[in-house]
Amino acid sequence: MPAMQPVDFSLLADAIRQVEEVKGRPWGRHGELGPYQYTREAWEEDMGDLPFALAAGETASRAAALLRLKRLARMFTERRESVTVYKLAMAWNAGFNTAMLSSFASKEVRDYAVRVENLYIGR
Numbered sequence: 521m522p523a524m525q526p527v528d529f530s531l532l533a534d535a536i537r538q539v540e541e542v543k544g545r546p547w548g549r550h551g552e553l554g555p556y557q558y559t560r561e562a563w564e565e566d567m568g569d570l571p572f573a574l575a576a577g578e579t580a581s582r583a584a585a586l587l588r589l590k591r592l593a594r595m596f597t598e599r600r601e602s603v604t605v606y607k608l609a610m611a612w613n614a615g616f617n618t619a620m621l622s623s624f625a626s627k628e629v630r631d632y633a634v635r636v637e638n639l640y641i642g643r
Contacts, residue, residue: 527593527605533585535605535639536612539632554581562588592616609636 533556540557542548548557554575563572566584574580592611593603601607601620610633611619618625625633 524602524604527589527603527608529586529589529593531643532589532605532608532636532640533582534643535636536585536609538639539635556581556585558584566591588612592619605637605640606633609633612636 537555540552541555547553550559552559553563553572555578556575558566558572558575558581560572563570563575563584566588567574567580570580575584589608589612592608595611595616596603596607596619599620607619607622610622610625610629613632614625614629618629622630
């Protein structure tokens with residue numbers, strides 16, 4: 521069995537952005553903002569007191585996305601779980617606990633993770 525390759529967070533952020541970003545629509549259905557469709561709560565969790573409006577910009581939202589992916593990876597590692605693109609995508613979309621209990625995730629969440637994984641692999 522080949523060794524698992526480490527996740528390239530930059531490529532993964534690109535794949536997530538491709539799935540999340542809706543051209544011409546800055547806000548998501550639930551108030552998400554920017555190319556990575558950050559919620560206010562997730563933004564504050566990752567970026568502290570930086571204004572949520574910065575999530576709309578490329579530089580700050582990209583930095584936040586990379587921080588979030590690395591934090592999620594650490595959380596999996598701390599629980600002695602493998603760090604995979606699929607699990608990280610699922611955690612991005614539906615939260616860490618959902619990714620830990622992935623067999624209970626909705627079809628939509630599993631489909632999201634597969635779309636991100638396919639885009640990642642295709643890069």
